[in-house]
Amino acid sequence: MGRLDGKVVFITGVARGQGRRHAIRFAEEGADIIGFDLLDEIKGSPSAPATQEDMDETVRQVEALDRRIIATKADVRDYAAVKSAVDVGVAQLGRLDVVLGNAGVFTAPALAHELEDDIFMDTLDINVAGVWRTAKAAIPHLKKNEQGGSIILTSSVAGLMGYPNFAHYVSSKHAVVGLMRTLALELAPDHIRVNSIHPGSVNTVMVTNDTIAKLFRPDLENPTAADFAEAAKQMNPMGIDMLESFDISNAMVFLASDEARYITGVTLPVDAGTMVQ
Amino acid sequence: MGRVSGKVAFVTGAARGQGRAHALRLAEEGADIIAVDLCGPVPDLQYDHATPDDLAETVKQIEALDRRIVAREADVRDFDALKGVVDEGVAELGGLDIVVANAGICIIADAESTTPEIWKNTIDTNLTGVWHTVQATVPHLKGRGAGSIILTSSAAGLVALPFLTAYIAAKHGVTGLGKAYALELGRFNIRVNTIHPGGVDTPMGGMGAAFPEYIEKNPGIVMGGYGVLPETTTQAVDQANAVLWLASDEAKFVTGTQISVDAGMVVC
Numbered sequence: 001m002g003r004l005d006g007k008v009v010f011i012t013g014v015a016r017g018q019g020r021r022h023a024i025r026f027a028e029e030g031a032d033i034i035g036f037d038l039l040d041e042i043k044g045s046p047s048a049p050a051t052q053e054d055m056d057e058t059v060r061q062v063e064a065l066d067r068r069i070i071a072t073k074a075d076v077r078d079y080a081a082v083k084s085a086v087d088v089g090v091a092q093l094g095r096l097d098v099v100l101g102n103a104g105v106f107t108a109p110a111l112a113h114e115l116e117d118d119i120f121m122d123t124l125d126i127n128v129a130g131v132w133r134t135a136k137a138a139i140p141h142l143k144k145n146e147q148g149g150s151i152i153l154t155s156s157v158a159g160l161m162g163y164p165n166f167a168h169y170v171s172s173k174h175a176v177v178g179l180m181r182t183l184a185l186e187l188a189p190d191h192i193r194v195n196s197i198h199p200g201s202v203n204t205v206m207v208t209n210d211t212i213a214k215l216f217r218p219d220l221e222n223p224t225a226a227d228f229a230e231a232a233k234q235m236n237p238m239g240i241d242m243l244e245s246f247d248i249s250n251a252m253v254f255l256a257s258d259e260a261r262y263i264t265g266v267t268l269p270v271d272a273g274t275m276v277q
Numbered sequence: 278m279g280r281v282s283g284k285v286a287f288v289t290g291a292a293r294g295q296g297r298a299h300a301l302r303l304a305e306e307g308a309d310i311i312a313v314d315l316c317g318p319v320p321d322l323q324y325d326h327a328t329p330d331d332l333a334e335t336v337k338q339i340e341a342l343d344r345r346i347v348a349r350e351a352d353v354r355d356f357d358a359l360k361g362v363v364d365e366g367v368a369e370l371g372g373l374d375i376v377v378a379n380a381g382i383c384i385i386a387d388a389e390s391t392t393p394e395i396w397k398n399t400i401d402t403n404l405t406g407v408w409h410t411v412q413a414t415v416p417h418l419k420g421r422g423a424g425s426i427i428l429t430s431s432a433a434g435l436v437a438l439p440f441l442t443a444y445i446a447a448k449h450g451v452t453g454l455g456k457a458y459a460l461e462l463g464r465f466n467i468r469v470n471t472i473h474p475g476g477v478d479t480p481m482g483g484m485g486a487a488f489p490e491y492i493e494k495n496p497g498i499v500m501g502g503y504g505v506l507p508e509t510t511t512q513a514v515d516q517a518n519a520v521l522w523l524a525s526d527e528a529k530f531v532t533g534t535q536i537s538v539d540a541g542m543v544v545c
Contacts, residue, residue, distance in 0.1 A: 184544050188505035193541075200530075237463025243530050250527035259518035262475075262504070262511040265544025266537050273463045276456040276533035 002030025003257045008093045010086050011035040012076055012134050013103030015050035017204035018154065020058040021245035022100055022252055027067035029253055031098070034089030036074040036082075042126070044108030044119050046211035068093060076103050076130025083137040096141035098256045101131035101153040104172075106206050109215055112167035120168040127172035132179055139187065148191025150256045153180050154248075155196040157271045165215055177267055184265035193264035195255050200271035201232055203242040236272035243270065279307025280525045285370045287311040287363055289353050289410055290380030292331035294479035295429065298513035299377045299520050300335055304344040306521060308375065311366030312336075312348040313359065319402070321384050321395050324483035345370060353380045353406030360413040373417035375524040376426040378410040381447075385487040387440045387495055396443045403447035404454070411458060415467065423466040425524045428455045429516075430471040432542045435535065438502045440491045452535060459533030468532035470523050475502075475539025476510045504540025511538060 009026045013019035014035030023033045035058070037050050055071055062069040070089040074081040090096050104127045108119045131153050142149035158166065159173030177196055184194040201207050208225065216231045217223035229241035251270045254260055269275045286303045290296035291312035300310045316329045332348055339346040347366040351358045367373050381403045384395050407428055418424030433441055434448030455471035462469055476482065492500065503509050519538045522528055537543050 181544050184541055185505055188541050189507060191507060193506070237460050238466065238468075238530065238532060239464050240530065247530050251531070254522045254527065259515075259522065260538075262506065262508075262515045262538050262540045263519070263536070264506060264541040268531075268536065269534050270528075270531050271533075272530040273459050273468075273533040276459050 002028065003253060003259070004098070005030035007031045007097040008090070008095050009033055009098040009100060009256065010089065010096055010138055011100045011102055012130070013037055014058055014071060015039060015054040016058070017206065018199070018202060018245045018248050019102045020054070020061070021249045022102060023058055023069065024061050024065070025246060025249035025253055026098070026256070027062045027065040030067070032067050032093045033062055033069040034086060034093060034096070035069065036072045036085040038075050038103070039073050040075070042105050042107060043122065045105060046107070046209045047205040076133055077125050079133045079137070082133045086137045086141065090141050095145065096138060097145060097149050099134065099138045099142070099149070099151045100252060101134045101151070103130055104154060106166070106169050109165040109211065111165060115168055123168040123172050124175070127169070128175040128179065131176055135183060139192070142192050143190050148193070150260070151183060151187070151192065151194045152252055152255050153194070153196045155180070155198050155267070157198050157200050157269060157274050159196065159198055160267060160269070160275060180267070181265055188264060193260070195263060195266045195268060197248060197251050197255070198267060198269040198271060198275070199243060199248050200236060200274045201242045202248060203244050207242065235277065236274040237277055238272040240272050243272065279305070280521060280527070281375065282307030284308045284374035285311065285367070285372050286375035286377060286524065287366065287373060287414055288377040288379060289313050289406070291335055291348065292316055292327035293335070294481060295474070295477060295513045295516050296377070296379040297335045297338070298517040299379060300346070301338055301342070302514065302517035302521050303375065303524060304339045304342045309345040309370045310339055310347070311363065311370065311373070312346060313351040313353070313362050314380070315352050316350045319382050319398055321398070322382060323385060323487040324480055353409055354401045356409045356413065359409050363413045363417065367417050372421050373414060374421060374424055376410065376414045376418070376424065377429070377520055378407040378426070379429045380406055381429060383441070383444050383481055383484050385440050385484050385491065387491045388442050391442050399443035400447050403444065404450040407451050407454060415462065418467050419465050424468070425528070426458065426467065426469040427520050427523050428469070428471045430455070430473050430535070432473050432475045432502065432537060432539045434471065434473055435537070435543050439495070439498045439500060440488065455535070456533050463532055468528070470532060470534045470536060472516060472519050472523070473535055473537040473539060473543070474511065474516050475504050475537070475542040477516060478510050478512050502542060504542045505544065506540040509540045511540060
């Protein structure tokens with residue numbers, strides 16, 4: 001008996017990283033999955049893009065759990081594509097209960113006054129407007145459920161605190177909180193709950209790359225993963241270097257389940273205490 | 278396999294209401310319980326206090342789940358008494374992993390009508406009692422090398438509501454206390470979070486009958502404090518499900534957070 005038996009969850013950015021782990025964790029709890037990913041280059045990204053092979057691996061792992069998954073290629077910057085992905089998925093799986101607005105980017109860090117205009121705007125387009133388009137496309141399906149639904153937006157500790165050198169990312173993740181709060185108010189009459197999750201550093205390619213290592217170790221010319229870990233451990237009271245994706249997935253499952261049926265409008269950090277330090 | 282199998286949880290205010298729900302939910306998922314409750318009167322309460330029979334009923338329900346429970350009458354305002362029960366329970370059950378500082382009172386009075394006694398009893402129970410609970414239990418959690426502490430604050434620990442000055446002050450204090458402990462205890466792998474219930478269907482809810490007098494006496498003060506979901510009153514089990522999640526390894530890197538379980542009361 002899973003905690004999400006019979007539910008269908010829509011996940012963006014599902015090819016790898018947190019999105020893949022959410023798909024597997026939700027499938028373990030009995031849910032079927034609708035997902036998409038960009039599978040293409042993004043300007044300024046310090047890591048290689050997710051590939052079709054990544055997506056195939058997500059599909060394989062969900063299907064190994066005897067759950068269904070409808071996985072397609074789509075871009076959160078393209079509303080028609082997002083709408084098509086969710087509509088096609090719902091047509092095949094029959095319903096929609098949970099939405100995880102997970103897709104996001106972290107590109108080309110620089111001081112705010114040195115950021116390039118297209119880098120800044122693209123970050124907002126993906127991290128905020130992309131989440132809005134995801135919600136917009138999904139809400140009509142959620143409203144068909146008498147028992148409502150749950151929307152969980154992936155923000156970041158950078159959605160609650162400032163950080164130098166990534167004004168674009170910090171701005172976008174703060175904006176996700178405003179979107180979450182507004183959606184929570186607008187959708188409450190339909191029993192649709194909306195919350196945001198605020199991960200600290202998570203062990204995915206968005207974090208484990210040279211650009212991030214140099215950001216956190218400006219004192220070293222060629223910092224290693226171990227050098228990054230040393231700095232990261234100083235940033236939270238539990239003294240850990242990185243979270244794993246499933247730590248975020250477990251919070252998603254809780255907020256998606258009926259155990260959280262009265263939780264809405266909440267900003268939930270999963271950050272080993274970074275916010276209190 | 279339960280989500281907190283083999284763990285031991287200490288719950289204050291466990292005779293009924295949210296405290297009993299926490300004890301039951303944790304026991305359903307495999308934990309043994311150390312429970313305390315005052316089981317007696319506090320001056321000025323506008324609802325019936327818990328009784329020894331209530332605590333006995335909690336014991337009966339836990340034992341019906343085939344879990345062990347050490348339950349004692351004790352006052353969270355009395356550090357030595359509280360520590361005595363904790364130490365006794367840990368000796369009997371073999372350790373401590375989870376702490377739920379739930380005991381609290383709520384007395385409705387406008388600012389003008391709040392007497393020094395109301396202030397003192399509220400702060401002593403709702404804030405100092407929580408501090409006592411943590412102080413008495415942390416040594417055992419450190420001995421275990423890990424732990425999860427959940428403090429019951431309130432929506433009133435994040436925002437102000439009318440006619441509750443002492444309660445608001447105490448519950449805001451609990452919110453700060455949670456953050457402060459999270460900061461210091463993280464390096465011992467002890468997590469500390471606060472939950473923030475809105476309206477809960479428990480005997481304490483009986484205090485609501487005291488509001489009209491103060492509303493009438495204070496025209497122009499907006500009541501507020503309602504959730505946005507269609508059903509605004511939560512059940513004790515909804516609070517207990519949040520406690521369970523925070524207590525479990527599913528939340529093993531969640532610390533220093535404030536989780537509202539309030540039907541959206543503080544978002545608006």
